[in-house]
Amino acid sequence: MTLLFVSAVDDAEDWARELAAHRPDIRFRVWPDVGDPAAVRYALAWRPPVEALAGLPNLQAIFSLGAGIDGLADVPEALPPGVPVVRMVEEGLSSGMAEYVAWQVLDWHRGGPLYRAQQQAGEWRRRRSKLASERRVGILGLGVLGQSAARMLRGLGFPVAGWSRTPKAVDGVDCRHGSEGLRAMVPASDILVNLLPLTPQTEGLIDAGLLAALPQGAVLINAARGRHVVEADLLAALDRGHLAGASLDVFASEPLAADHPFWRHPKITLTPHVAALTLPRTAAPAVVAQIARIERGEAPLHVVDASRGY
Ligand code: NAP
Ligand code: GLV
Numbered sequence: 001m002t003l004l005f006v007s008a009v010d011d012a013e014d015w016a017r018e019l020a021a022h023r024p025d026i027r028f029r030v031w032p033d034v035g036d037p038a039a040v041r042y043a044l045a046w047r048p049p050v051e052a053l054a055g056l057p058n059l060q061a062i063f064s065l066g067a068g069i070d071g072l073a074d075v076p077e078a079l080p081p082g083v084p085v086v087r088m089v090e091e092g093l094s095s096g097m098a099e100y101v102a103w104q105v106l107d108w109h110r111g112g113p114l115y116r117a118q119q120q121a122g123e124w125r126r127r128r129s130k131l132a133s134e135r136r137v138g139i140l141g142l143g144v145l146g147q148s149a150a151r152m153l154r155g156l157g158f159p160v161a162g163w164s165r166t167p168k169a170v171d172g173v174d175c176r177h178g179s180e181g182l183r184a185m186v187p188a189s190d191i192l193v194n195l196l197p198l199t200p201q202t203e204g205l206i207d208a209g210l211l212a213a214l215p216q217g218a219v220l221i222n223a224a225r226g227r228h229v230v231e232a233d234l235l236a237a238l239d240r241g242h243l244a245g246a247s248l249d250v251f252a253s254e255p256l257a258a259d260h261p262f263w264r265h266p267k268i269t270l271t272p273h274v275a276a277l278t279l280p281r282t283a284a285p286a287v288v289a290q291i292a293r294i295e296r297g298e299a300p301l302h303v304v305d306a307s308r309g310y
Pocket of ligand 1 (some may be wrong): 066067068069093097140141142143144145146163164165166167168178195196197198199201202223224225245247250273274276277310
């Protein structure tokens, strides 16, 4: 039985080694070296070329190498119909995202950008800081990663609200849903964290209207997808002083163009799409567990629902 690896950006050697440690019986092949197409039962993929997953008559599941499935959904014709697409849910991604969000929230909360600027200027100036309990954080998206981030922020003492499509109950989190929930949560978010999937409903959600509804001096942290944010609207909100700053890990076009205004904007903290990376060491056991479910005749977990788009 073969697992076909299809990715131009992930490390095939790492994956081969980690999967073999758990399931030495699975033959690991790297596209385009498919071998016998009839032996391929599983694909582990990110942005597969259109032809990569075609002509595999016994393909049982396509595992996305990322939590977001836009790396697969961007080219729907590359996905053989009827084969489940499974999102990546694994400890490395969940912990990594919670760490990134906590890092950025704490940095803005404690005045990191201000003190770094003061250091550059050789300025000794002490500023009064709020307590975490006085800084409200709102999270757009209360799924696997949103909940992981919410738990860590709660542990640090921040009041946390979260927004999802359907109603949720998460311990210690003020859960909101639907358009009314969004309208209530945004004006009460001193720091707004985006962890939504990219779908036709969420693309461009963070626009001038939503940004204007944030409290004066709020901060945006976008760790989901660049196309959630209308970039010109964000720049305008920063430049007119309504927003105090933004941490951006993702961009409408990546890598970010060398002349993009985000690079040198004084109110933007920028990272190159590293908030949470799928780590073969922690992700291989998750993939192996999904394969075991399929072998037992059970449906895999975290299957993408094409009708909702995530
Ligand atoms: P997930 O478990 O599928 O959670 C998605 C959440 O968004 C759910 O709570 C869902 O609501 C909510 N949602 C979806 N559509 C909505 C809508 N129209 N209105 C309101 N809420 C909506 O996804 P995840 O694993 O947490 O991942 C989230 C995203 O993070 C990924 O899609 C990816 O884009 C991004 N990501 C970024 C990085 C990075 O390094 N920057 C790494 C990994 C992932 P329900 O709960 O009601 O379904
Ligand atoms: C990374 O952005 C992912 O979706 O896993």
